[in-house]
Amino acid sequence: MNQWLSVGPRCCGWKRQPCRLFREQSFVVRGRSMNQPDAARRLAITVEGVVQGVGFRPFIYNLATSLQLRGWVLNDTGIVRIEVEGPAGVIDRFLIAIRKDHPLQARLVRITVNSVKPHAASEGPGTSFTIRDSESGSAPGPAIPADLATCEFCLAEITDSTRRRFRYPFTNCTNCGPRWSIITRLPYDRPDTSMSEFAMCQACRREYEDPTDRRFHAQPIACPQCGPRLQLINACAEELATGDDALRKAGDAVRSGQIVAVKGIGGFQLIVDATSQWAVQRLRLRKQRPDKPLAVMLTDIECAKRYCHISDLEAKALASYHAPILLLRRLAEPPDELLIAPSVAPGNPNLGVMLPYSPLHQLLLEEIGRPIVCTSGNRSEEPMAIGTDDALRQLEGVADVFLTHDRSIIRPVDDSVGQIADGQVQLLRRARGYAPNRVRLRGEVPCILAVGGHLKNTVAISLGADVVMSAHIGDLDNVLGMDVHRHAVRDLLDFFQVTPEAIACDLHPDYRSTRHAEQMAEAFGRPLVRVQHHHAHILSAVAEHHLQGPVLGFAWDGTGYGPDATVWGGEVLWCEGAGFQRVAHLRPFPLPGGDRAAREPRRAALGLLYEMLGMQCVPLVKDWFSESELVLLLKAAARPKLFPRCTSMGRLFDGVAALCGLPIAISFEGQAAMALQFAVDPEEQEAYNVDLSDSEPIVIDWQPLLRRVVSDRRDGCSIGRVAARFHHGLAKVALRLAQRLGCPQIVLSGGCFQNACLTQLVRSRLSEAGFDVYTQQQVPPGDGGIALGQVLGAALQIRDQVGD
Numbered sequence: 001m002n003q004w005l006s007v008g009p010r011c012c013g014w015k016r017q018p019c020r021l022f023r024e025q026s027f028v029v030r031g032r033s034m035n036q037p038d039a040a041r042r043l044a045i046t047v048e049g050v051v052q053g054v055g056f057r058p059f060i061y062n063l064a065t066s067l068q069l070r071g072w073v074l075n076d077t078g079i080v081r082i083e084v085e086g087p088a089g090v091i092d093r094f095l096i097a098i099r100k101d102h103p104l105q106a107r108l109v110r111i112t113v114n115s116v117k118p119h120a121a122s123e124g125p126g127t128s129f130t131i132r133d134s135e136s137g138s139a140p141g142p143a144i145p146a147d148l149a150t151c152e153f154c155l156a157e158i159t160d161s162t163r164r165r166f167r168y169p170f171t172n173c174t175n176c177g178p179r180w181s182i183i184t185r186l187p188y189d190r191p192d193t194s195m196s197e198f199a200m201c202q203a204c205r206r207e208y209e210d211p212t213d214r215r216f217h218a219q220p221i222a223c224p225q226c227g228p229r230l231q232l233i234n235a236c237a238e239e240l241a242t243g244d245d246a247l248r249k250a251g252d253a254v255r256s257g258q259i260v261a262v263k264g265i266g267g268f269q270l271i272v273d274a275t276s277q278w279a280v281q282r283l284r285l286r287k288q289r290p291d292k293p294l295a296v297m298l299t300d301i302e303c304a305k306r307y308c309h310i311s312d313l314e315a316k317a318l319a320s321y322h323a324p325i326l327l328l329r330r331l332a333e334p335p336d337e338l339l340i341a342p343s344v345a346p347g348n349p350n351l352g353v354m355l356p357y358s359p360l361h362q363l364l365l366e367e368i369g370r371p372i373v374c375t376s377g378n379r380s381e382e383p384m385a386i387g388t389d390d391a392l393r394q395l396e397g398v399a400d401v402f403l404t405h406d407r408s409i410i411r412p413v414d415d416s417v418g419q420i421a422d423g424q425v426q427l428l429r430r431a432r433g434y435a436p437n438r439v440r441l442r443g444e445v446p447c448i449l450a451v452g453g454h455l456k457n458t459v460a461i462s463l464g465a466d467v468v469m470s471a472h473i474g475d476l477d478n479v480l481g482m483d484v485h486r487h488a489v490r491d492l493l494d495f496f497q498v499t500p501e502a503i504a505c506d507l508h509p510d511y512r513s514t515r516h517a518e519q520m521a522e523a524f525g526r527p528l529v530r531v532q533h534h535h536a537h538i539l540s541a542v543a544e545h546h547l548q549g550p551v552l553g554f555a556w557d558g559t560g561y562g563p564d565a566t567v568w569g570g571e572v573l574w575c576e577g578a579g580f581q582r583v584a585h586l587r588p589f590p591l592p593g594g595d596r597a598a599r600e601p602r603r604a605a606l607g608l609l610y611e612m613l614g615m616q617c618v619p620l621v622k623d624w625f626s627e628s629e630l631v632l633l634l635k636a637a638a639r640p641k642l643f644p645r646c647t648s649m650g651r652l653f654d655g656v657a658a659l660c661g662l663p664i665a666i667s668f669e670g671q672a673a674m675a676l677q678f679a680v681d682p683e684e685q686e687a688y689n690v691d692l693s694d695s696e697p698i699v700i701d702w703q704p705l706l707r708r709v710v711s712d713r714r715d716g717c718s719i720g721r722v723a724a725r726f727h728h729g730l731a732k733v734a735l736r737l738a739q740r741l742g743c744p745q746i747v748l749s750g751g752c753f754q755n756a757c758l759t760q761l762v763r764s765r766l767s768e769a770g771f772d773v774y775t776q777q778q779v780p781p782g783d784g785g786i787a788l789g790q791v792l793g794a795a796l797q798i799r800d801q802v803g804d
Contacts, residue, residue, distance in 0.1 A: 042071070042085035042118040047098070049109035050437065051080045052143045052188035055174030056106050057131050058216040063097055064129040065211065074132040075187035077497075078141025084129075085118055105145055105175060105321060109440065109466075131217065134187035140496045142438040142468045144179055144188055147265050147413060149323035149357035149433065151176040153214060158359050164203065167244055169360035170228045170407065174218040176321070177358075180436055180471075181266040181413045182220060185495060190219045194408035201226035228407035230360075237392055240401065247360075250403040251367030259283055261377050261391055261399035265358050266413025266432050266471070267384040268377025268391045270399060275370050277341040283373065284343065286398040288380040292668045293345035295325045295352035295415065297374040299365055304328070304353050306336040307371075317418065317425050322433030323357035324416040324425070338370050349678050354415065357433075364403075376414055383474055383484040386412045394480075411491055412484065413471045421756060422763065424777050428754055430458065430784055435471035438463075439778055439788055442546045446798055449489065449500035449520070450790035451513040453533065453783040455669070457485055460787035461492045461500070467543070467791050468492065472784060476512045485513065489520070500526055504794035506786070507532045508561035529794035533560030534571045535580045536789030537749040537781070542575070543792040545774045550576040552583075552743035554734060554762070557750035557782070558598060558650035558669060567591065569648030570700065572737055575747075578796035584698035584737055586647040587611075592633050594644055601654035601672040602664035603633075607646075608655040610637045612703050620710065624664050649752050652702055656726050659709050660719045670751065677755045680727055681720030688729030692736060700737070705729050731761035738771055746773045751782040 047056070052075055060073040064084055069091070071084035084094060095113070102108060154176055157165045165171045172178070182194045190196055200208060204223050207215040215221050222228060224243075232246035233239055241249045253260050257279040260271045270287065272279040274296045284290055298304045301315050308328035310318070318326050327350045334340075345351055354374070356362040365372060376384045377391060379398065385391040386409040391402060417429040427434065443465055450460045457473040470488040474481055493499070505517035507530045514530075521528035531539070537560075538553030553573040562568040562582075570586030589611040597603040602624040609617035615634065622630060636642040653673035658664045662675045688708045691701035705726065712722050738746055746766050753759045753775060766773045779785035 039088055040085065040118050041088045041091050042083065042116050043091060043095075044114045044116045045082040045084065045095075045098075046112040047080045047082070047108060047110075048078070048112075048141060048143070050105070050107040050143060050145045052186065053145050053179040053183075053219065054105040054148075055103045055214075055216075055218070056080055058174060058211065059101075059103050059106075060098070061129060061131050061211055061216075063094060063101075067094055069094060070128055072130045072132045075134040075189065077135075077186045078143045080143075081135075083116070103175070105148055107145075107437070109438075134189050140186040141463060142436060142466050142496075143186060144183055144436065146322070146433050146435055146437055147178050147181050148176045148321045149355075150359055150362065154359060155362060158363060165223055167247070167363055168222075168224050168227070169230060169247065169358070169363055170220075170222045170405070171359045172218065172220050172222070173214045174216065175214065177218075177220050178265050179220075181409055181411060181432075182407070184410055188219060193219055194410055195220050195222070197406075197408070198222060198227055228405045230403060230405050233388075233402050233404065235392065235396060235399065235401070237388075246403060247363055248367060250401065251364060251369075253401050254364075254368045254372060255370075257282070258400040259286065259398065261385075261395050261402045261404075262360070262364065263388065263391070263402075263404040263409075264360065266409060266411075267386040268395070268402075270373075270375050270377050270395070271364070272373045273368070273370060274340050274344055274373045275338045277343055280341045280343045280373060283375075287375070287378075289375075290667045291346060291671060292380075293348050293350075293352055294373045294375050295354060295417075296340060296344060296371050297354050297356060297361065297365060298371050300355060303371075304355070307331060307334045307340060308351055308353060311420065313420050313423065317420065318353065318355055320433075322416065322425075323355060324418045324427070324433055325352045325354045326425075327351075327417070327419040327428075328353050340371060344373060347675060347678065352417065374415075381475055381477060381481075383480050384412050384414055411471070411488070416472075419756060421759060421775065421777075426775065426777050426781070428780050428782065428784075429456070429472045430469065430779055431471040434778075436468045437778075438466040438468055439544060441465045441467060441543055441792065441795075442548075445791070445795035446501040447498050448502050448504055448529075448791050448794045448798075449493070450504040450787040450794065451485075451489065451506075451517045452787040452790070453506055454508070454511040454513060456780070456783040457481075457513060458784050458787050459485065459488050459492060460791050461496060461498065462791045462795070463496060463498070467788055468496070469779065469787055482512055482516070486516065489516070499524060502527045502529050502794055502798060504529045504531055504790035506530070506536070506561065506790070507563065527798075529797050531790045531793035531797075532563060532580070533786070534568055534573060534750065535575065536786045536793055538573055538575050538580070538747050538789065539792045539796075540779055540785040540789035541747045541749050541774050541776050541781075543788050544776055544778050547745060547747075547774065549745065550574060550743055551745040551747050551774075552738060552741055553580075553747040553749060554737075554753075555750045556649035556748075556752035559646060559648050567644050567646035567648060569646060569650055569750075570652065571647065572698070572700075572741070574741070574743065578793070578800045582697050583741055584692075584700055586649060586652065587699050587701045587703065588645040588647050590637050590640065590643040591646045591648070591651060592637060592643050597651055597654070598669050599667070600665050601658040601662070604648075604651040605655035605658040605664075606633060607637070607643070608652070608702070608706055610634070612706060620659075624658070649750070653752065656706070656709055656722075659706075659713060660722055661713070662719070670754075673752070673755065676723050676726070677757050679719045679723040680757050681718065681724045684721045684724035684728075686721075686725050686728065687732040688725045690729055690733040692733070692740070698737065698740070700733060727758055727761055730758060731765050734762045735765040735769055738766055739769065744770075744772055746771045748773065748775045749781050749785070753781045
C-alpha cells in the first residue's frame with residue numbers, strides 16, 4: 001500500500017506569533033482511509049518540506065514514545081524518514097498528529113506512507129523508539145529553514161540571572177536561532193555547520209540528548225562554557241574587550257555617538273543611536289548613503305507603537321519568526337522623548353522597523369537603552385561583509401569599533417524588508433527569515449539555474465516542483481557584487497549537489513549576470529535560455545500563484561531590454577504558456593544620457609518634454625541645466641541614435657516628480673518616484689487623462705497627462721494634488737486597457753508596483769470591475785523576483801521544445 005498525505009505549510013512558534021500572512025499553498029489529500037483493525041502494523045514514512053533544523057525529529061520521537069510505538073526516525077538529505085510500528089488505531093493517531101501538531105516552524109509539503117513487514121523483535125524490548133544517525137541516501141532537497149528569530153524561552157533565559165545562559169548572546173534551541181547562515185550541507189547535523197568548531201560541554205550534551213528538553217538535538221546548542229564568544233576590537237584589529245564586557249562597551253560606544261559594526265546572524269551590520277542626528281549623519285557620510293532610508297530596531301511592539309501606526313497584521317508580522325524590517329506609517333507627533341532623528345528617513349512618512357531577532361541584538365539594544373539604526377555592514381552599493389577580516393577591510397573608515405565573534409557565517413543573509421499589502425506581507429527584499437524557503441510550482445520542472453537580473457540580484461535553482469531562491473545579493477555594478485553573485489550560484493549548486501539541465505538569464509546582452517550565465521552554459525555544456533525581463537516579472541507572479549491560462553501582465557518598472565533591442569519599462573503583456581505578446585506600451589520618449597537618467601530625474605523630464613514640445617520645452621527646463629549642458633543635450637536629442645528611446649514607467653514617474661518641483665538629482669534609484677508617492681493628497685480623486693491609440697500594440701500616450709501636470713503646476717496647483725491626479729490617471733488607464741483587452745486574470749509586477757499607493761489604486765479599480773488581480777507576496781515585485789520568473793520561463797520554453 002502506498003499513500004500520499006499532502007499538507008499545507010505552517011510558520012513560526014513559541015512566544016513570537018505565527019506569521020500566517022502569506023497565502024498558504026493548497027494541497028490535495030489523495031488515497032484511501034488508513035483506518036484498519038487494531039492489528040500490529042509497521043509503516044515506512046517519508047516527510048518532505050522544511051523538516052530539518054525545526055525540532056521535527058524530537059517531535060516525532062516524543063510523539064511516538066508517548067503513544068508507545070516502536071521504530072526510529074532519521075534525517076536524510078532533504079527529507080525525514082520514519083519507521084513506526086504498533087496497533088493500527090494508534091498508528092492512525094500518530095499520522096494525524098504529524099499533520100496537525102508538528103512544530104510550527106516546520107512546513108510539510110508531502111508525507112509518503114508505505115506499509116512494510118512488522119519486525120518488532122529487531123527493535124528491542126518494550127516501546128523502543130530511537131533517533132538514528134543521519135544518512136545521505138538521496139539528493140538534497142529544500143528541507144532546511146531560514147534563520148529563526150529568538151523564541152520566548154530563550155529570551156527568558158538570557159534575562160534570568162539564575163540561569164547559566166544569563167546574558168549569553170548565542171542562546172538558541174530547536175525553535176530558534178541560526179540555520180541557513182551556518183549550514184554547509186544536508187543532512188542538518190552539527191558537524192555540517194559552522195558550530196562544528198565548538199565541542200559541547202557536558203551540560204549542553206545532557207540537554208542535547210534529553211528528549212524532554214527543548215534543546216533535544218538542537219544543532220547550534222551553545223553556552224558560555226563551550227560556545228562562541230564576543231570580542232570588541234578597534235579598526236586596527238586590537239582587542240578592546242571580550243565576552244559580556246565587550247557587549248557593554250559596545251553599548252557605551254553607541255551611546256557616545258560612535259558607529260559600531262556588529263557581526264550578526266548573516267553578516268555585519270552598522271549600528272548607531274537612532275535618536276542622535278549627529279550620529280546618523282556621520283553614518284550616512286561614511287557609508288556614502290546620503291538619502292536612502294535607514295531601518296531602526298526597537299525593543300518590542302509597544303515601543304514601536306510610540307513611533308508608528310501599527311495594525312494587528314503589522315504587529316503579527318513584526319513579532320513573527322521571520323522578523324522582517326516592516327515599512328510602517330509614522331505617527332505625526334510621536335509622544336516619546338527619544339525622537340527618531342530626522343535624518344534616519346528624511347522626507348519619508350514611513351519608517352522601516354524591526355524587532356531584535358537574536359539574543360545579541362536583544363542584549364545590545366537593552367544595553368543602549370534607546371532606538372538604534374541597524375543597517376547592512378557595507379558602503380553604499382557594495383555587498384555586506386560577513387567575516388571579521390572582510391569587515392575590517394571593507395568598513396575601514398566607516399566603523400569606529402567592531403563587535404565580532406568566532407562563529408563563522410557560511411553565506412551572507414541580509415535583513416528582509418516587507419510591507420502589508422492586500423492583507424498580507426509583501427516582500428520587497430527577500431533574505432533572512434524567508435530564504436531559502438521554497439516556492440512551490442504547479443508541477444515538476446527540469447533542474448534550471450536562473451541568474452536573475454542586474455539590480456537587486458537573486459539567483460534560483462529548481463528542484464523538482466520546488467524553486468529555492470538565494471537571499472538578496474544586491475546590485476552587480478562592482479567586482480565585490482559579482483563575487484557574491486558567483487558564490488551564491490556555486491553555493492546553490494554545491495549545497496543541493498546538482499548540475500543544471502539549463503541555465504536561464506535575462507535577454508540583456510550586457511548584464512553581468514547574463515555574461516556569467518553564458519560562461520556557465522559553455523562550461524556545463526547546457527543550453528542557455530534567455531527570458532525577457534518584463535516577461536520574467538509577470539511569470540514570477542504566475543509561478544507564485546499557480547495561475548493557468550492567459551494572464552494580462554502590467555510590467556511597470558525602470559528599464560528592461562526588449563526583444564526589439566530598445567529600452568522597455570511601461571509594458572502590458574498578454575502571457576500564455578512560454579510566449580507573450582506586447583499588447584500595449586507607453587509612448588516612447590528619448591532618455592538623455594541613458595542610464596544617467598535613473599539618477600537625474602531632470603533628464604527624464606527633458607526627454608518627455610522634448611518629445612512633446614520639441615524646442616519649445618526650453619523655458620520649462622532651462623533652470624535645471626547650465627547653458628552649455630542644455631545646448632549639448634538638445635542637439636543630441638534631435639539625433640535619435642545618440643540617446644536611447646524608452647517606454648519606461650519609472651522614468652515617467654521621475655519626470656513628473658521633477659516637474660512637480662521634487663529633486664532633479666537623486667542618490668538612489670526610485671527616490672524621486674517615492675517622493676511623488678509620499679506627496680499624494682489622499683483627498684484628491686481627480687484622474688489625469690491618458691490617451692490610448694487604435695494601433696496594435698496599443699500606445700499609452702502620456703502627453704495629455706503631462707500637459708496637465710505642466711499647466712496645473714503653472715497655475716499653482718499643489719504638489720499633493722498633482723501627484724494624486726497622476727496616480728489616479730495611471731489606475732484609470734490600467735482599467736481601460738484591461739477592459740479593452742478582455743483577459744480576466746491580471747498580474748501587476750515590476751518595481752513601480754512596490755509603490756503601495758499605485759498598487760492599491762490599480763487593484764481597487766480592477767477588482768471592482770470584476771477582474772482577478774494578482775501581485776507577488778512571497779517574492780518581491782521588483783527585480784528581486786526576476787529569478788523565479790526566469791525559472792518558469794525557461795521551463796516553459798524547454799517544454800515547448802520537447803513537445804515539438
